[in-house]
Amino acid sequence: MKYVVIGASAAGLAAAEQIRKTDSEGEITVLTNEAYYPYSRPSISYYLKDKVAQKDMPLRRKQLFAERRINVVTNSEVTSIDRKEKTVKCKNKKYPYDKLCIATGSKPFVPPMENISGKDNAFTFLDFASAKAIKAAANSNSKAVVIGAGLIGLKAAEGLVKICKSVDVVELAPRVLPSILDDKAAKIVKKHLEENNIKIHLENTVVKVKSKGRKITGVVLGNDKQMPCDLLVIAVGVRPQTELAENAGLETERGIITDCKTMQTSDKDIYAAGDCVVSTDMLDNSKKIIALWPNAVNQGIAAGSQMAGGEEIFTSSYSVNAIDFFGMRICTCGLINAKSDKYSEKISQTENTYKRLIFEGNRLVGFVLINSSENAGIYTSLISNKVDVSTLEGDIMSSPSLFLFNKEVRKSKLTGGVEV
Amino acid sequence: MKKVYAREQYCINCRLCEVYCKTNHSKSKDVVKAYKKESPSPVSRISVYGDSKASVAVNCRHCDDPACVKACIAGAMTKDKKTGIVSVNESKCIGCMTCLAVCPIGCIKISNTAVKCDLCSGEEPACVKNCPNKALVWLEVGGGAK
Numbered sequence: 001m002k003y004v005v006i007g008a009s010a011a012g013l014a015a016a017e018q019i020r021k022t023d024s025e026g027e028i029t030v031l032t033n034e035a036y037y038p039y040s041r042p043s044i045s046y047y048l049k050d051k052v053a054q055k056d057m058p059l060r061r062k063q064l065f066a067e068r069r070i071n072v073v074t075n076s077e078v079t080s081i082d083r084k085e086k087t088v089k090c091k092n093k094k095y096p097y098d099k100l101c102i103a104t105g106s107k108p109f110v111p112p113m114e115n116i117s118g119k120d121n122a123f124t125f126l127d128f129a130s131a132k133a134i135k136a137a138a139n140s141n142s143k144a145v146v147i148g149a150g151l152i153g154l155k156a157a158e159g160l161v162k163i164c165k166s167v168d169v170v171e172l173a174p175r176v177l178p179s180i181l182d183d184k185a186a187k188i189v190k191k192h193l194e195e196n197n198i199k200i201h202l203e204n205t206v207v208k209v210k211s212k213g214r215k216i217t218g219v220v221l222g223n224d225k226q227m228p229c230d231l232l233v234i235a236v237g238v239r240p241q242t243e244l245a246e247n248a249g250l251e252t253e254r255g256i257i258t259d260c261k262t263m264q265t266s267d268k269d270i271y272a273a274g275d276c277v278v279s280t281d282m283l284d285n286s287k288k289i290i291a292l293w294p295n296a297v298n299q300g301i302a303a304g305s306q307m308a309g310g311e312e313i314f315t316s317s318y319s320v321n322a323i324d325f326f327g328m329r330i331c332t333c334g335l336i337n338a339k340s341d342k343y344s345e346k347i348s349q350t351e352n353t354y355k356r357l358i359f360e361g362n363r364l365v366g367f368v369l370i371n372s373s374e375n376a377g378i379y380t381s382l383i384s385n386k387v388d389v390s391t392l393e394g395d396i397m398s399s400p401s402l403f404l405f406n407k408e409v410r411k412s413k414l415t416g417g418v419e420v
Numbered sequence: 421m422k423k424v425y426a427r428e429q430y431c432i433n434c435r436l437c438e439v440y441c442k443t444n445h446s447k448s449k450d451v452v453k454a455y456k457k458e459s460p461s462p463v464s465r466i467s468v469y470g471d472s473k474a475s476v477a478v479n480c481r482h483c484d485d486p487a488c489v490k491a492c493i494a495g496a497m498t499k500d501k502k503t504g505i506v507s508v509n510e511s512k513c514i515g516c517m518t519c520l521a522v523c524p525i526g527c528i529k530i531s532n533t534a535v536k537c538d539l540c541s542g543e544e545p546a547c548v549k550n551c552p553n554k555a556l557v558w559l560e561v562g563g564g565a566k
Contacts, residue, residue: 375526
């Protein structure tokens with residue numbers, strides 16, 4: 001069997017490793033357009049602020065790929081998939097496959113802005129190469145502007161504030177981290193970011209850049225306000241990278257459409273996993289792109305297993321996010337901005353902490369935790385296991401522990417049913 | 421693999437497991453220094469929950485298919501193939517705490533990085549050694565909570 005995986009981040013790596021676990025003989029080729037073996041994309045902001053060294057970026061030791069006979073080919077951008085011939089094409093080389101996995105992830109979305117094209121000091125921030133470029137460009141005199149106050153934009157801002165003279169963040173939405181926070185939580189986070197020298201401009205956007213030749217010198221906001229800028233980071237969001245799949249005639253709708261359990265696409269020999277795929281949120285059955293690491297890994301495992309004739313399937317997709325900014329811990333999960341009569345909530349708040357639990361009837365379906373994330377995984381397990389919270393013994397709003405459950409459940413969680 | 425198992429019926433809520441875990445993971449290996457002198461303060465990887473009526477010590481189950489390993493966005497959390505021990509590489513860990521967000525039993529501690537039970541790297545674990553009522557035992561019993 002010949003297996004080809006396109007993409008070498010969370011989903012692609014998980015798929016390749018799962019193929020090897022399931023089929024010890026087959027030939028596995030992982031093609032990446034990047035210059036690096038699989039590394040941690042989320043670590044790039046920590047690389048920017050010198051918390052993680054380049055040597056600590058790889059997800060696996062290089063020799064592990066040789067041991068597992070996974071052939072990683074770097075600098076190999078796939079340009080097309082030929083479904084009849086069952087090959088994928090890189091520049092001058094074709095790779096035949098029996099089973100193919102598309103794990104191409106996301107690409108940065110660059111919104112229309114006047115005068116933006118061809119500038120040397122405008123960057124996106126998604127891969128290691130972009131982090132290196134930003135690091136090389138930033139210095140103590142830099143006036144950085146970041147467009148987008150989502151996870152990527154704010155992580156870039158956090159890294160840059162240590163290096164640059166000033167960092168301004170411009171966000172179209174009325175709050176920071178619009179996809180993972182509610183209004184109240186976002187206010188707490190915004191205040192914290194401002195206290196750490198990041199200026200935030202909400203409900204605004206960059207409409208035009210001012211430049212001298214290829215160098216940006218300033219930006220003009222939607223309200224005509226002008227700001228000096230010599231380092232622009234564009235982080236308004238990402239889009240699924242679906243061109244290869246689309247051009248090959250696979251079914252797509254914003255992302256690649258797959259069977260939600262097996263990750264098989266509309267071609268029986270092609271699978272897809274990770275940020276390029278449309279997921280079904282198990283909590284409200286909505287179709288969405290869940291561009292999150294654990295989701296990508298679990299989809300990759302399912303795809304890899306199925307490709308090699310195994311039985312692993314993908315079971316639960318929901319959003320779970322944990323992140324920190326300047327020591328403030330944010331942890332959110334599930335339906336955090338659900339607006340309907342069928343949802344209820346419980347909130348407790350102090351100056352620097354915030355806990356909001358969202359319920360649908362007797363089920364927990366979401367949480368937002370700021371500086372109160374101790375044992376948050378217990379909440380996550382209540383959500384993913386659809387536990388009837390009326391069966392719980394302890395107070396769900398206090399710090400969660402196994403004492404939320406009755407004695408028998410506690411025991412089985414701790415010992416796995418073994419008598420000790 | 422050999423793991424630490426808690427026996428709730430014997431736990432007396434004394435929390436000595438926490439004291440000795442913290443000490444064993446300190447630089448000085450001295451109880452008083454671990455609590456009073458060291459910076460950053462060492463972290464106990466085991467926690468007793470409950471009250472005087474019912475209590476139990478919780479530490480990592482070193483699951484067969486660990487959610488924390490699959491969720492780690494930095495490649496810092498791994499399960500050792502030979503020993504089965506799930507551990508954090510602290511120089512790779514970025515402290516995002518995604519592992520904590522998915523651990524179903526609540527055994528990952530927050531510090532500059534994620535911190536968790538390392539089963540004392542194969543020695544008899546300090547929590548077990550110092551439990552006065554055998555509420556913690558170190559056993560090889562196949563299986564384990566997933």
